[in-house]
Amino acid sequence: MTLVTDPTAPRIAIVGATGVVGTTLAGLIEDRGFRYREVHLVASARSAGRTLTVEGREYVVEDLEGFDFSNVDLAFFSAGGSISEKYAPAAVEQGALVIDNTSAFRMDPDTPLVVPQVNAHELDKRPVSGIIANPNCSTIPLVRLLQTVERRWGIRQAVVSTYQAASGQGNGGITELHEATRATLQDPDDPGPSERFHPSLSFNVIPSIDRMLESGFTFEEQKMLQESRKILGLPHLDVTTTCVRVPVINSHSEAAWIECQNVVDREELVRLLTELPEVTVHDKDAHGAFPTPRTAGDPNHVHVGRIRVAPHNPRGFWLWIVADNVRIGAALNALQIAEALTDRGVV
Amino acid sequence: MTLVTDPTAPRIAIVGATGVVGTTLAGLIEDRGFRYREVHLVASARSAGRTLTVEGREYVVEDLEGFDFSNVDLAFFSAGGSISEKYAPAAVEQGALVIDNTSAFRMDPDTPLVVPQVNAHELDKRPVSGIIANPNCSTIPLVRLLQTVERRWGIRQAVVSTYQAASGQGNGGITELHEATRATLQDPDDPGPSERFHPSLSFNVIPSIDRMLESGFTFEEQKMLQESRKILGLPHLDVTTTCVRVPVINSHSEAAWIECQNVVDREELVRLLTELPEVTVHDKDAHGAFPTPRTAGDPNHVHVGRIRVAPHNPRGFWLWIVADNVRIGAALNALQIAEALTDRGVV
CATH class of the missing domain: 3.40.50.720 (NAD(P)-binding Rossmann-like Domain)
Structure with missing residues (x-):
């Protein structure tokens, strides 16, 4: 032993x-x-x-x-x-x-x-x-990128929608997604088993992870707010999320809209993110256009792409984040x- | 004939x-x-x-x-x-x-x-x-809900992340998702065909729909902004989006954060949405907790659930929208x- x-x-x-x-x-x-x-x-x-x-x-x-x-x-x-x-x-x-x-x-x-x-x-x-x-597995990649943004531009709010993989429910979640998908491929009306995911995750997306709270948010969504505040030491940080399970085996993705106190310069933002440890920035031709769960690359890195400042609101920008939830998370x-x-x- | x-x-x-x-x-x-x-x-x-x-x-x-x-x-x-x-x-x-x-x-x-x-x-x-x-198929369900919100509370911005189905690429998209998924179920490392979706959509999510523009946004994302403005007759409406393809056969979903000029009352919001024609509100026990592409119900309705005002920012609320993109869209x-x-x- x-x-x-x-x-x-x-x-x-x-x-x-x-x-x-x-x-x-x-x-x-x-x-x-x-x-x-x-x-x-x-x-x-x-x-x-x-x-x-x-x-x-x-x-x-x-x-x-x-x-x-x-x-x-x-x-x-x-x-x-x-x-x-x-x-x-x-x-x-x-x-x-x-x-x-x-x-x-x-x-x-x-x-x-x-x-x-x-x-x-x-x-x-x-x-x-x-x-x-x-x-929490969705909180970690987010805060690893937010800290530098907060220090440089100040965050007014972060609005995040997640695309979370089956492995968040462990090996049983992966097995259930496989089985449910097989069932639907044989009979389009058969959703297959749905014990770990309700309803079935087979060719479906489910806007509900962990239990529903009285506030109308799920516990998963509340975690992303409360944990981000605690880790970053910012008790008034405004992070609001919708957490969604998607039929991906492994690696969570997040579409994050970050609105700052000040106007953001895209080139500087790209540079700051590139300087972060164990983060791979996918920007234009440098690393391919964008990361996806199946193609992001090094599973021990946080991957970020689709970095774009809104033309009509230059205090706000989007990030598309992909991170191995079992490893990074x-x-x-x-x-x-x-x-x-x-x-x-x-x- | x-x-x-x-x-x-x-x-x-x-x-x-x-x-x-x-x-x-x-x-x-x-x-x-x-x-x-x-x-x-x-x-x-x-x-x-x-x-x-x-x-x-x-x-x-x-x-x-x-x-x-x-x-x-x-x-x-x-x-x-x-x-x-x-x-x-x-x-x-x-x-x-x-x-x-x-x-x-x-x-x-x-x-x-x-x-x-x-x-x-x-x-x-x-x-x-x-x-x-x-x-556009993602714009239609959104504007059908936004108009009443704009009239009652005034919209400061709408931040939307989409979860778009394979049928948005027609029958060929559906077939490719099926084939690619079958390939991966046989061999986890085989992504299967990826002609219509790049990379493969098999157990993957792809933050890129339609062509990439110079602004860094995709044409799909730009459509949601420009078309919403035109349909609602609000040339300065602020709608910003990330459009993502997900391995769902049919029906697009959207996680929409709507920030208003004024404080929103949740009960009134639920009532206003319930009064809209051909909209099904899934709120708590009335129609089940939330819609999903596979379980939403009437495919000729826009389905909306997870209606929740943020406790820390009562001018903002989330909607989870599901609509059959081939029908509604x-x-x-x-x-x-x-x-x-x-x-x-x-x-």
Whole structure:
């Protein structure tokens, strides 16, 4: 189950190891050469006992119920909000620092909400709650672009419509989209299964992600507002969104209208975005006209194109953003938090 | 080819009769009991000679090249912009009144651009150009909702992101989406054919419809601004859009953020939208939570849901709009123009 690879590196646990975020995280740990002393793969009883490979070595998945976090320095949680609510505080109690991918603790004032490219300073010390929250998958690419815009021109409002992939509902979401699509191709009137997506996502778009709130907005839409404010440290930032599920396997897209306090110069905007770390700007002929989920390129970058200032309102501009929601929006951001923590010697 | 059904009714021609809009128009003529004296089904040489059925009677499709419009009172054109540019003026010359579904004449000052529920008064007399233009498929549902909002609260700006179906590229677009999707289901790395959509639309979204303009906006996006202004008679109306193709067979969706001059009351807004003709409001439990392309219901209605005023900016609200782009966005609007013309005795 465990293996000493570096005696000075942290002992880590991946909770939700068999899910799409967990397996992607394991792959990224290898790709990026993240050092660890031991790794524990942890999941619910249903998946415990399965064997997974990390860096060429086989591990048996351990049962979360009864798992002892006292030998873990850093625990990644991506097994759903209710699992994090129940087990993350216990893991902290036992001495682990938790990086949580769910929405359970994001708005907790004692829990920093971190996108390392934006607010890594939050990682200078161990958080009061013992938990660092990873933001929502649609929020992360947006705030990575908004910070520089806010500093240069001041944001009056951001109006964002999303095009979110099936992988946001995990491997089960991907499987359901495949099955539902097959059913419709055989019989156009058959929408196929619709357990994870309601109604069926087969050749359909669904303007409803996560639960509906009393305000009329969905929880997903509220997250994008509240989390953007918290990450950017702008409590009055105005971000309003419609979140829509689309029949794409992986990578979320966003059409973002940003209206600023001041007139925006397109060339300067393109330059500022190009200077951002791990962002690929698709502008005219440089990188092709625009990114799409299937053609954007490097999955570890935020891709942005269709950058255009409105002729009739030069304070406003559009961005078309594409980012791998499992990587940028979850596993990679979580790992980059861990990298920042080890760089700082916090773990 | 022709049949006398009503000696007082107009003689009509459907140019582009074998396309998705043409066949839908023929079906709607039957469904709605539109009276005509004769009908001619017309298409390019490639489709001429085929047999089509209208109201249970078989017609041989006639070749547009050489077709004589002098025996036609009303000609519907939906065979593409270049066909309309070439043949519509000739049809007018020969005495027909043209209802054109393409973008060829929409911005011509002598050609009215008509959505009968919005500006039917434009149909009181025969237009100077002899042509009445049918607006873009995404513009029609939007302006049908915006007019009442403008009158009640005044519109500061409308920010719209679209989710447009494959049928906007005709039967060929639908076939390509099916084929491309089948290819990807067999091999995840195979995007399948991408002649009509670039890149492939299979499990993808493409932020590019119609050609790219020097401004950085696409022609589709520019149409939504210019056409909305013309139809509503508001030359300074601010509508800004990102137009995106999604892997849906039929029916366009739009996420529209409308910011008004004045504070909007949600209940009044819902009531005003409910009072609009041929609009179905999906609000909370009345008609289900929200419409989607596959579940909206009556394809001859504009469907609107997710109606919500922003808590932090009560001058702004979101609408989620779904409308059958082939019917509402083309064939039905064209037929309703014809109905209004015959009601007024213009033809």
